[in-house]
Amino acid sequence: VSYVTSDEFTTVVDHLWLLICAFLVFLMQAGFAMLEVGTVRQKNAKNLMIKNIMDLAAGAFVWWAFGFAFAYGGGDYSGGPSNGFIGAQGFFFIKGYDACDDASEFCLYPIKPKYDSFAGWLFQWAFAATATTIVSGAVAERCSFLGYVIYAVFITGFIYPVVVHWIWSEYGWLSAFRNPDAPGVWIASGVVDFAGSGVVHLVGGTISLVAAYILGPRIGRFDATGKVVPIMPHNSAFVGLGTLLLWFGWFGFNSGSTLALSGGFILAAEKVAVGTTLAASGGGLAGICMCFVKDGYLDLPALCNGILGGLVGVCSAVAVAEPWACWVIGFFAGCVEFWFAIGVQKLKIDDPLDASAVHMGCGFFGLICGGLFGTRLNTDATYSADQPCGAFFPGCGGQQLGVNILGGVMIMVWCSGMAFLVFGGMRLAGILRISSKQEHEGLDVSYHGSAAYDDTMDGSGSAKYRNK
Amino acid sequence: VSYVTSDEFTTVVDHLWLLICAFLVFLMQAGFAMLEVGTVRQKNAKNLMIKNIMDLAAGAFVWWAFGFAFAYGGGDYSGGPSNGFIGAQGFFFIKGYDACDDASEFCLYPIKPKYDSFAGWLFQWAFAATATTIVSGAVAERCSFLGYVIYAVFITGFIYPVVVHWIWSEYGWLSAFRNPDAPGVWIASGVVDFAGSGVVHLVGGTISLVAAYILGPRIGRFDATGKVVPIMPHNSAFVGLGTLLLWFGWFGFNSGSTLALSGGFILAAEKVAVGTTLAASGGGLAGICMCFVKDGYLDLPALCNGILGGLVGVCSAVAVAEPWACWVIGFFAGCVEFWFAIGVQKLKIDDPLDASAVHMGCGFFGLICGGLFGTRLNTDATYSADQPCGAFFPGCGGQQLGVNILGGVMIMVWCSGMAFLVFGGMRLAGILRISSKQEHEGLDVSYHGSAAYDDTMDGSGSAKYRNK
Amino acid sequence: VSYVTSDEFTTVVDHLWLLICAFLVFLMQAGFAMLEVGTVRQKNAKNLMIKNIMDLAAGAFVWWAFGFAFAYGGGDYSGGPSNGFIGAQGFFFIKGYDACDDASEFCLYPIKPKYDSFAGWLFQWAFAATATTIVSGAVAERCSFLGYVIYAVFITGFIYPVVVHWIWSEYGWLSAFRNPDAPGVWIASGVVDFAGSGVVHLVGGTISLVAAYILGPRIGRFDATGKVVPIMPHNSAFVGLGTLLLWFGWFGFNSGSTLALSGGFILAAEKVAVGTTLAASGGGLAGICMCFVKDGYLDLPALCNGILGGLVGVCSAVAVAEPWACWVIGFFAGCVEFWFAIGVQKLKIDDPLDASAVHMGCGFFGLICGGLFGTRLNTDATYSADQPCGAFFPGCGGQQLGVNILGGVMIMVWCSGMAFLVFGGMRLAGILRISSKQEHEGLDVSYHGSAAYDDTMDGSGSAKYRNK
Incomplete structure (x- = not known):
């Protein structure tokens, strides 16, 4: 009888977990697609679908080419310098992995630290696609396709990876996982942002707000007196399906952020899945x-955005908070989402999907909760005994709350600055926004050859879906 | 070289299995949503979507607050009394788990018997949502939202958990998994209901029938002579997509009911997946x-309901029956579904989704099959050597068939009684049904602010989707 | 402390992997369904949905009855003869598995070679459904239902299993996994077709082309001068959702083709997932x-078909090629798809889904790449040291390229021959194509009782979806 070594067991179950969760996070893209397609007017349905699929197709190329290298490059395998701001190795997987020493064993590449596995790359790619996709909702129905391509490359390839490097790499100046031997500045014990309230959602949400502001509102969004004119979702079934697919994928997003199942992390992963559920519950009810x-x-978008707000809000704290705290975080995140969206409207900013409310509002709120609700026991188990617990609990002190708020502010500074450069530059160049004629007839007819729907018997394309 | 202990292996693979299957069962909710949305008229599409999402969002709160405690409470960790009718411990996870004894090890909570893990809670929550969602089909297009909220809380939080406690907990008076030391009455060797033909589907289906009866038919469902007037599904693509998502999720529902992969249960899980497939095949063809x-x-709803009937029918026997028996069970369950639905119509009961036919008819039929088709070998492997095999096979005797029929009858007695109380009470209070004006214009406009669809170019909400 | 044996570990993780991937491949059927439903005209939407669901329901019966036996039958457990052309044992699981020897252990059946497990059967069934479903796109909107049933039974039950036997069974005359003791002819070291560019896609694609040719174009597809008249997809959101579901399921299709995670295959599986992603990226961008x-x-179908073409093209080489090669394969497969589709149109063949371009064009191209891009290291790890590497690399020689091309040609000969017999025979018998009246009014009304959609308030079925 032979027995299984810990090495083989760990490799199999940890990589399997990353693979499964990467698939789930991938499916969130279908969720975003249906949510966004359903929420906009039918004349722009195909455009939103194309953007969401392009976020994966073009995003994979960009993430492979340089995004991943900026995010996690500079590892121990390279021998090169590393810094706390941005990684710089592993472009196109070059030096990202090596051949085996001993061809007599099974080897595609030697087993590497978790971030260096292909499963890890895939998982991180799906996260990058999420960050980028968020923005497509905020600029929906009026952004040019060229503008979309340019900003998507910048977010997936540069803006987002830099924040990942700061907070999740072992070199980041705000990272809780920082290697103590890494050179450069390190802020206290780093940000507790388990699944990315800040790294993913606050990034996407902040860029969304700036983009929507620079792009200006859709024609007819505000009336002459500045009052909001409702623009109805064109397909509520898509909105609901999208939300359910997002929630489904979010189990992978949050639970998969344990990055492992061995060493007891299965217990963390399942607890995270329960906290995720309770946060969605609290957010939806709010x-x-x-x-x-x-x-x-009782409207559907309010229910759906509440759920999404709860899911965003809990990402940061979900591993360190108790289930009751997850429900509470979700509930208040649902409230934050609701009022943030109204605030954005008051500012005359038109965010068709309320992407800034869901992802910026609840993302920042989530980071605060990540500094508030960590118990000592959970923090020990999922971070380390050196990581401070949450300010809500006696004896923990306010350090983690302070670092988390600092992290959130730095993310907003970086992302809004970059967004002003990218979107402002495109606006100045006159390539950001479609013409009013195109906006009137819709992007599907303008850009994509035909309307999204056809209800003729001969497939000739009915006039009712056009607006010439 | 270090080796993996059986403890770590068991914890990781068994909990991972429950997590994955919980995610799959969660996605069944998207399946139900699309099936129900597609089957009703477009004026109620948003209402059905909201209900299905609320079954998850509100259901998670209720299941956390008391549903799970009623179902599985009274365990060995509490020291309190337990009884065969209802559990009473673990509300809001209080006393549901404990802190680690030794903070120097990885611990979120000590490893507990399978029902006490967070993964187990999540898996059971997804089941509870299923039981509740079934009813939303039967009361579709005419039930008030207040009525919906009240009955959903009762089903998720009380009616369903009590049946779970009877048949699946280790204290239940009808449980095949009963701890021999539990006090109180125990009926023979308990009901063989592996994945819940009875516990989930017969519960949801029985309540559906009573609810549809008390609520009365939709306006225009029967003509002056009492003949059925067809009401067409508004979107067949949603109906088909919903069915495929349900079948997909059902792999988790049935295979996941092994609750484990270690100790050889992987073999049971994969055999169950095959039996599930063959039952769906038989049902669909029937x-x-x-x-x-x-x-x-050759209509789509007949195909889809046949598949669902087969899937419901096989739940009880799927672990103990051979593959050929699963196909046969599925085929006849498809027939039961078809004729049960016609019988319900003859009784002038209007069940828009045929929920009672699919879940009550095939649920009870499934329990009978659970008492008929268990082989000795399979029953040994997935239950125990003390559990009787099925009456179809020589030497097994009729005990299991008798107990399964008794279990089915008790479920119907309990659920119909409770449903008469809950729905009858609401009818008497005048809060169960919407007004005929609301029914005429549809629930989306009445309750949810706007129609589900909009095909205008400016998003102003077209008149064609309204019916004032 | 007890430790886990290698046997238990291997059984659990390898079968679990097959189960999970079988579920994912199952969901590809929902992807095909939405893609096909969305691409055709609304008058045939329900027909396509029914066909896709029937491919699973009827397909499971056929695969259980004889498909699997033809594909993988003749194994070591039977004692019977085996040959390189077709298997002949294990119909209805008879002799497909046995009872345990020792009832004191957990046993449903003894652990068998990987193809003989129930999880393996399920995985292969999902593949068979894929091969068959491909054709439903090519014959869409004009094939009779009887014709559909007959060809589907032939493909799932005979044409496809024979190719599987050739290339993937341990007896096949073109198999890279051939048991050296098997009697009969063996061509060199067999075809490198890891996940089925040839076995699945070239089979489905070749039959598609022949079927579309024999069936003739839809009425109005070509104008009097022979020019193509565009027929618009009726729902672009379905097209996009279907593509995303297909991509999602393809992770199981490709990664699951390792058939194992133990023994280091987890590294192959995750590398395959990355290669799959990069191929989809290349194809979509092309x-x-x-x-x-x-x-x-910038149209959606071009993006989606490019992605699907990339995914098809990479199936063969994905385990043996490096990531960069997968992107390149995907990119050129996207080009092949685009021009193949135009070529088919030039030949006046009407393939509504471009199934022949995606699956035949890219399938054959994929086989070529499987002979070109295998590195020595990757081929060692996922095949064996005796399997030649790819002709692109110095020192590998052209043998694998030659065998792969031979395999592709033999598949096309076999499939086109069988398709001419089956479709030609049905055409001669006058049962293949619907009447022009039925085609005019649509299959939904002709065959399936009613239109797929209804937008009336009372569910009476609006005239606008009919075409009498």
Whole structure:
């Protein structure tokens, strides 16, 4: 009888877990696609679908070419210098992995630290696609395709990876996983942002807000007196399906952020799945209750955005907080989402998907919760005994809260600055926004050859879906 | 070289299995949503989507607060009394788990019997959402939102957990997994209901029938002479997509009911997946053939409901029956579904999704099959040597068949009684059904602020989707 | 402390992997369904959905009855003869598995070679459904239902299993996994077709082309001068969702083709997942760029078919090629798809889904790449040291390229021959194609009782979706 070595076991179950969760996070893209397609007007449905698929197709190339290298490059395998701001090795997988020493064993490449596995790359790619996709909702129905391509490359390839490097790499100046031997500045014990309230959502949400502001509102979004004119989602079934697919994928997003199952991390992963569920529950109930109190009816977008707000809000704290705290975080995140969206409207900024409310509002709120609700026991188990616990609990002190807020502010500074450069530059160059004629007839007919739908019997393309 | 202990291996693979299957069962909710949304008229599409999402969001709170405690509470960790009817410990996870004894090890909570893990909670929550969602189909297009909220809380939080406690907990008076030291009555060797033909589907289906009866038919469902007037599904693509998502999720529902992969249960899990497939095959073929014979055409709902009927019917026996028996069970369950639905119509009961036919008819039929088709070998492997095998096989005797029928009858008695109380009470209070004006214009406009669809170019909400 | 044996570990993780990947490949059927439903005209939407679901429901019966036996039958457990052309044992699982020797252990059946497990059967069934479903796109909108049933049974039950036996069984005359003791002819070291560019896609694609040719074009597809008349997809959101679901399921299709995780295969599986991603990226970018260059706009079907072409093209080489090669393969496969589709149109063959371009064009191209891009190291790790590496690399020689091309040609000969017999026979018998009246009014009304959609308030079925 032969026995299984810890090495083989660890490799198999940890990489399997990353693979499965990468697949789930991938499916979030289908969720975003259906949510965004359903929320916009039918004349722009195909455009949104194309953007969401391009975020994966073009995004994979960009992430392979340089995004991943900027995020996690500079590792121990390279011998090169590393710094706390940005990585610089592993472009196109070059020096990202090596051949085996001994061809007599099974080897595609030697087993590497977790971030260096292909499964890890895939998982991180799906995260990058998420960060980029968030923005497509905020600029929906009026951004040019060239503008989309340029900003998507910048986010996937540069803006987002830099933040990842700061907070999740072992070299980052704000990283809780920092290698103590890495050179350069290190801020206290780093940011507790387990699954990315800050790294993913606050990045996407902040860029969303700036982009929507620079791009200006859709024609007809505000009336002559500045009052918001409702623009109805064109397909509520898509909105609901998208939300359910997002929630489904979020199990991979949050639970998969343990990056491992061995060494007891299965217990963390399943606890995270429960916290994720309770946060979505709290957020959804907050959203639909707010809607009922304010508007007198129970609308689907309020329910869905509340759920998404809860899911965003809990990402940071989900591993270190208890289940009850996850529900509370979700509930208040649902409230933050609701009022943030109204605030954005008051500022005359048109964010068709409320992407800034869901991802910026709840993302920053989530970072605060990550500094508030970590228990000592959970923090020990999922971070380390040196990581401070949350300010809510006696004896933990306020350090983690302070570092998390600093992290959130730095993310907003970096992302809004870069977004002003990228979107402002494109606006100055006159390539950011489509013409009013194109906006009137819709992007599908303008850019994509035909309307998204056709209800003729002969497939000739009915006039009712066009607006010439 | 270090080796993996059986403890770590078991914890990782068994909990991982529960997590994955919980995710799959979660996605069944998207399947139900699309199936129900597609089957109703477009004026109620948003309402159905909201209900299905609320079943998860509100359901998670209720299951956390008391549903799980009623179902599985009273365990060995509490020291409190337990009984065969209902559990009573673990509300809001209080006393549901403990801190580690030794903070120097990785610990979020000590490893517990399988039902006490967070993964187990999540898996059971997804099941509870299924039981509740079934009813939303039966009361579709005419039930008030308040009525929906009240019945959903009762089902998720009380009616369903009690049946779970009876049949799946280690204290239940009808449980095949009963701890021999538990006090109180125990009926023979308990019900063989592996994945819940009875516990989930017969519960949801029985309540569906009573609810549809008490609620009364939709306006226009029967003509002056009492003949059924067809009400067409508004989107067949959603119906088909929903069915495929349900089948997909059902792999987790059935295979995941092994609750483990270690100790040889992987073999049971994969055999269950095959049996599930063959039952869906049998049911689908039965459904579409029946439709062709009776109506002369091949309709999608008949195919889909046949598949779902087969999947429901096989849940009970799937672990103990051979693959050929699963196909046979599925085929006849498809027939049961078809004729049960016609019988319900003859009784002038309007069940828009045929939820009672699929889940009550095939659920009870499934329990019978659970008492008929268990082989000795399979029953040994997935239950125990003390559990009787199925009456179909010589030497097994009729005990299991008798107990399974008793279990089915008790479920129907309990659920119909509770449903008469809950729905009858709401009807008497005048809060169960919407007004005929609301029913005429549809729930989306009445309750949810706007129609589900909009095909205008400016998003102003077209009149064609309204019915004032 | 007890330790885990290698046997238990291997059984659990390898079978678990097959199960998970089987579920993912199953979901590809939902992807095909949405892609096909969305691409055709609304009058045939329900028909396509029914066909795709029937491919699973009827396909499971056929695969259980004889498909699997033809593909993998003749194994060591049977004692019977085996040959390189077709298997002949294990119909209805008879002799497919046995009872345990020792009832005191956990046993449903003894652990068997990987192809003989139930998980393996399920995985292969999902593959068979894929091969068959491909054809439903090519014959869409004009094939009779009887014709569909007959060809589907032939493909799932005979044409496809024979090719599987040739190339993937341990007896096949073109198999890289051939048991050296098997009697009969063996061509060199067999075809390198890791996940089925040839076995699945070239089979489905070749039959598609022949079927579309024999069936003739849809009415109105070519104008009087022979020019193509565009027939618009009726729902672009479905097209995009279907593509995303296909990509998602393809992770299981390709990565799952390792058939194992133990013994280091986890490293292969994750590398395959990355190669799959990069191929989809290359294909999608090629597709949308081609479309822009040729037509001046950026259309969704071009993007989606490019992605699918990349995914098809990489199947063969994905385990033996490096990531950079996967992107290159995907990119050129996207080009092949684009021009193949135009070529088919020039030949006046009407393939509504471009199934022949995606699956035949890219399938054959993929086989070539499987003979070109295998590195020595990767081939050692995933095949064996005796398997030749790819002709692109110095020192590998041209043998693998030659065998792969031979394999591709033999598949096309076999499939086109069988397709001419089956479709030609049905055409001669006058049962293949619907009447022009039925085609005019659509299959949904002709065959399936009613239109796929209804937008009335009372569910009475609106006239606008009919075409009498």
